[in-house]
Amino acid sequence: MTQEELKEKKLEDIIKEAEQIKCPAQKSLYFIDEFLSGPMCGKCFPCSFGSYEARIRLKRVVGGIAADEDIASIKRISSNMIEASMCKKGKDTAKFILDHIDSKEFTEHISGICSNNECLEFIKYIIIPEKCTICGICLDVCKDNAITGEKKKSYLSGYHPFEIAQKRCTKCGECIKVCPTGAIVIVNAKEREAVGV
Ligand code: SF4
Ligand code: SF4
Ligand code: SF4
Structure with missing residues (x-):
């Protein structure tokens, strides 16, 4: 199995595990935690700096202290990562977050509600x-x-x-x-x- 195939398999596993979680904010945090637990090559600016900031802001969301600007910032970082990341893993992580962030279940965390009762x-x-x-x-x-x-x-x-x-x-x-x-x-x-x- 090539290095690329190994990375790909890991990504599939992360997606599968994240899908076991119901809350979209928890899912996104899990995904980015997994992404950052692997080696960070630091080749692209939006990923190497943005992913850490996105994680901090996602923690604010699940911790009940986030504001609209946190959601806006996570969206901006994810969009930049999709555009400028050089590897598939960086793009897929950002895409996963963007696919979940606009849902009502995600944004209602700003009003103190986690409708899945997971936060x-x-x-x-x-x-x-x-x-x-x-x-x-x-x-x-x-x-x-x-x-x-x-x-x-x-x-x-x-x-x-x-x-x-x-x-x-x-x-x-x-x-x-x-x-x-x-x-x-x-x-x-x-x-x-x-x-x-
Ligand atoms: S997106 Fe991929 S290539 Fe770019 S810094 Fe992140 S891990 Fe490295
Ligand atoms: S387990 Fe506790 S809450 Fe449940 S019925 Fe018994 S005493 Fe009540
Ligand atoms: S066992 Fe129940 S009451 Fe005790 S700490 Fe855990 S959740 Fe709370």
Whole structure:
């Protein structure tokens, strides 16, 4: 297999892996992270400087601190990379980003929404009290002691649904995997704050 074929195969793998992610901003960040994890030859200015700046701005998008100018800048960098990159990898990376950046799901990050609930800064894990059977399984898996509540005891009556302390929750997702009743859900943090939950 030639060097070019090896590079090509890697690119196909990156695309396949990126497609497993739903959020277009996370996909784009994953793609550029993979691109920058390989050797950077530095032959073309838009790629060697722009790709690092694009990554910084993509991190701002997924981190919930981006503004319209970040999106405009990522677009400008990607367009320049498509035009001036000398290798296919540089062009394909920029094209991948441009193919996703205009989607509603990408731009709504500026308003504090990740509709795929994949960007951690935009989400909260909460317990729906009506669905919680007080079994305590989630309490046992939370390594961050973010869940409060007392397991049901046969000799006691009363209703004490479990709760998640948001300040402690690291959004690791372990509790949601084990809850037998589907009482733990991921919600949009901004919407919940707006209604005071
Ligand atoms: S686009 Fe390709 S050739 Fe140009 S600097 Fe980037 S990696 Fe090197
Ligand atoms: S695992 Fe689910 S049902 Fe059990 S205590 Fe936790 S939230 Fe409630
Ligand atoms: S998401 Fe992780 S840290 Fe947060 S409550 Fe669930 S298990 Fe604990």
